């Protein structure tokens with residue numbers, strides 16, 4: 001069964017098919033499933049506010065010389081291992097940890113096709129802050145300011161899963177932007193040159209796609225979030241055992257995931273002509289075609 005991959009099939013498909021907008025949107029749709037399921041997994045634990053406060057665990061300072069928060073330490077530890085496996089060489093993977101704290105891969109570099117233009121876009125700081133300030137309080141039960149369930153490892157593992165999936169989804173906006181740029185470069189070039197964020201945002205925004213996404217996402221949250229393990233339960237009983245609120249999931253996408261994805265698209269487009277020769281730009285302007293290389 002060849003369901004839509006939720007990773008980039010960069011090793012066996014040419015850039016032109018990888019960057020086909022339908023293919024990219026298919027990956028985004030599959031990431032909806034991952035994100036909803038990972039949010040449900042995190043929601044089974046208490047808020048555990050200490051995990052997000054820098055310095056809240058004295059042991060981290062004493063034994064790890066780490067003065068940041070538990071979650072940032074756990075992200076560093078996790079991403080350290082993943083960096084050794086070349087995870088962050090992939091064009092669709094961006095670390096939360098500062099690159100200077102991450103080791104080099106232990107394996108030889110992977111040769112990826114030239115899909116994205118060189119860029120420095122990374123919005124994980126915004127993702128982490130919103131996750132701590134808004135998402136965790138929304139999806140977890142509050143056991144009071146100091147109340148927690150003590151499951152610091154289990155909840156941190158789920159935090160990492162949600163954050164990684166959300167980061168992949170939002171940074172995938174760069175593949176969307178590259179695809180849109182290649183399909184009509186002449187539309188984008190004047191606004192990239194004039195640094196016009198609003199006009200670039202107007203070009204990349206597709207309200208119908210967003211509206212359909214939110215309806216689809218609500219249905220997924222409705223089904224995935226209900227308690228299916230109560231045969232014979234009434235709808236009312238199932239609702240009492242709901243694992244995650246549908247409107248919470250929809251709101252997270254509507255108010256954060258989609259807007260930040262759009263911002264990432266614009267951030268990426270603003271650097272898209274860096275290093276492109278005047279002749280190449282002139283040709284793209286005249287032909288409105290991107291010089292496909294594969």
Ligand SMILES: C=C(O[C@@H]1C=C(C(=O)O)C=C[C@H]1O)C(=O)O
Nearest residue numbers: 176204205206207209210258261
């Ligand atoms: C991702 C795209 O670009 C924009 C962002 C979207 C999103 O974050 O879901 C959806 C449509 C567009 O407004 C796209 O066109 O598919």
